Amino acid sequence: QTLNSSDANVDPVSRQLFDYRWRKQRPDLLTISSGEPVYFDQTVALNSVLLNNRYVVESLQHAVNERTPDREVFAKGTGAHGYFEVTNDVTKYTKAKLFEKVGKRSRILVRLSVSQGEKGTTDLNPVAGKGFSVRFYTEEGNFDLLGLNTPVYFYKDPTLFREFVHAFRPNPKTFIRDGHTAVDFVTFNPVSLHTILWQLSEYGLPRGFRHMHGFPCHTYELYNEHGESYFVKFKFIAELGFDSFSLLEASTITSFDPDFFIRDLYNSIENKNYPAWRFEMDVLNTSDLRKLKFDPFDVARLWPNGTYTTVEIGRLVLNQNVKNQFAEVEQAAFNPTNLVPGIIEPPDQLFRGRVIAYNDAQIHRLGINRNKININCPMYAKTYNRDGIPPTLDNEGDAVNYYRNSFNGPIPLLDIARPQRQLIIEQSSAVDLQDCWRFYNEVLVTDAQKQRLVNAVVMVAIRVKTTLQKKLVRLLRQVDPKLAARFVATIDIFKKTVRLPQVVEDINRTNPNPFSNVTMS
Numbered sequence: 001q002t003l004n005s006s007d008a009n010v011d012p013v014s015r016q017l018f019d020y021r022w023r024k025q026r027p028d029l030l031t032i033s034s035g036e037p038v039y040f041d042q043t044v045a046l047n048s049v050l051l052n053n054r055y056v057v058e059s060l061q062h063a064v065n066e067r068t069p070d071r072e073v074f075a076k077g078t079g080a081h082g083y084f085e086v087t088n089d090v091t092k093y094t095k096a097k098l099f100e101k102v103g104k105r106s107r108i109l110v111r112l113s114v115s116q117g118e119k120g121t122t123d124l125n126p127v128a129g130k131g132f133s134v135r136f137y138t139e140e141g142n143f144d145l146l147g148l149n150t151p152v153y154f155y156k157d158p159t160l161f162r163e164f165v166h167a168f169r170p171n172p173k174t175f176i177r178d179g180h181t182a183v184d185f186v187t188f189n190p191v192s193l194h195t196i197l198w199q200l201s202e203y204g205l206p207r208g209f210r211h212m213h214g215f216p217c218h219t220y221e222l223y224n225e226h227g228e229s230y231f232v233k234f235k236f237i238a239e240l241g242f243d244s245f246s247l248l249e250a251s252t253i254t255s256f257d258p259d260f261f262i263r264d265l266y267n268s269i270e271n272k273n274y275p276a277w278r279f280e281m282d283v284l285n286t287s288d289l290r291k292l293k294f295d296p297f298d299v300a301r302l303w304p305n306g307t308y309t310t311v312e313i314g315r316l317v318l319n320q321n322v323k324n325q326f327a328e329v330e331q332a333a334f335n336p337t338n339l340v341p342g343i344i345e346p347p348d349q350l351f352r353g354r355v356i357a358y359n360d361a362q363i364h365r366l367g368i369n370r371n372k373i374n375i376n377c378p379m380y381a382k383t384y385n386r387d388g389i390p391p392t393l394d395n396e397g398d399a400v401n402y403y404r405n406s407f408n409g410p411i412p413l414l415d416i417a418r419p420q421r422q423l424i425i426e427q428s429s430a431v432d433l434q435d436c437w438r439f440y441n442e443v444l445v446t447d448a449q450k451q452r453l454v455n456a457v458v459m460v461a462i463r464v465k466t467t468l469q470k471k472l473v474r475l476l477r478q479v480d481p482k483l484a485a486r487f488v489a490t491i492d493i494f495k496k497t498v499r500l501p502q503v504v505e506d507i508n509r510t511n512p513n514p515f516s517n518v519t520m521s
């Protein structure tokens with residue numbers, strides 16, 4: 001009774017309903033969805049003719065129909081509203097109106113998520129990548145950038161999407177996540193090792209979403225008013241700086257708050273500690289492109305230092321929590337093909353795969369009119385699409401419904417600056433493990449960082465049969481014999497000191513943590 005919105009001991013997440021009650025002052029009249037008031041005696045179904053009770057019938061019908069398909073990947077996440085402000089003049093690179101002048105602000109929606117696992121999974125799984133989706137609502141349509149928490153992606157051939165997703169999902173018979181399939185996938189597809197090393201290192205486990213950087217990974221083409229092109233990789237750099245949880249912290253926090261990242265983001269926004277990111281791009285110009293000795297469109301590899309310049313664009317600030325997760329986050333359809341004039345889709349094969357996948361996935365999840373759901377509505381849209389499963393909004397009213405026509409229906413944009421040629425690139429399937437070596441030796445600097453990475457690899461591989469472990473060792477040896485030796489030494493220690501329970505009788509009641517005898521950073 002006494003708990004209200006000013007209760008200092010309760011965090012904003014836990015106070016949310018009390019804040020609502022405080023704002024509301026008194027209840028509204030309850031109705032069924034058609035608007036008819038609910039009579040007091042309808043709220044109890046006992047001793048009545050059930051089918052005449054529209055309130056009970058509707059409640060049952062609605063409850064059994066309220067689930068929609070989850071996202072195929074990145075199912076768990078949260079979102080927040082905010083703004084993007086241009087802090088540097090980038091009109092030399094792009095004519096996008098979003099960036100037209102310093103100081104210009106645009107509304108944004110950001111969704112931060114966990115790549116693997118179902119909606120109820122923990123935010124702190126050290127094996128799962130994190131998602132970083134940003135939507136800019138612009139006068140030229142929605143511009144969406146979907147990124148990861150690491151600057152590289154697992155593979156560059158879209159054929160691997162299904163195989164990767166399946167290999168990291170629970171076993172179809174046991175419904176248990178199985179290290180065998182994960183290790184098997186990596187040894188057959190060494191291209192994925194670079195990103196997997198990033199993900200299993202401290203860089204894969206940020207200290208909450210506010211401390212996480214975001215990397216859309218692909219190389220986009222920008223063009224300016226004069227039709228001059230540049231090739232860029234965007235990135236979002238957390239103003240709080242990157243920081244990570246140790247494996248031990250992660251497992252402890254998971255046991256009492258698997259939603260910790262969501263709580264942290266929500267509370268910090270309510271407490272007005274607004275999370276913010278610097279929006280930047282690494283730039284190559286067209287003449288650089290011709291001289292390069294690496295494939296700048298390869299999402300699985302980094303651009304070598306010294307080959308590009310970094311340009312600041314602006315600042316993203318999240319200053320408003322959503323009111324309703326289903327309406328504003330679950331129904332959000334971030335789509336990498338949502339682009340604006342001045343920004344052209346990346347020419348690599350992975351992106352082309354994404355062009356097909358997101359539309360299909362979102363039609364399945366949200367229906368053909370997904371862009372008419374409030375949260376997806378662009379600032380301006382005029383199409384010749386009509387009808388379909390709601391929402392249809394006004395269904396374009398009395399406007400003419402076919403193109404071309406003599407009735408002043410909407411006409412296309414003539415953009416003379418947009419490059420007319422289509423970039424065709426050749427991508428090699430050869431795997432170069434040089435980046436993995438660089439990651440282990442140059443990105444990870446201290447011994448503790450290297451050991452932490454190897455501990456995480458061992459935790460995935462510990463239950464895996466020796467034959468597959470040996471295959472993994474062979475792959476790690478190709479990267480760096482020192483990495484392989486550290487893996488072998490660590491897994492030996494784990495095998496001697498860890499006894500993983502197979503059935504409840506194996507659990508040591510006085511010391512249930514099987515890893516307590518090994519040092520885990």
Ligand code: HEM
Pocket residue numbers: 070071072073074077111112113130131132133146147148153157158159161215216217218299332333334350353354357358361362365
């Ligand atoms: C062939 C390659 C890929 C395929 C087929 C694919 C497919 C998908 C699908 C089907 C979804 C769910 C969409 C929805 O239901 O709304 C999704 C979500 C997502 N993907 Fe991809 N993806 C690919 C590559 C990538 C890459 C390269 C990145 C990042 C660099 C990425 C980042 C994300 C993120 C962050 C989400 C969550 C979006 C949200 O917050 O709603 N994906 N992906």
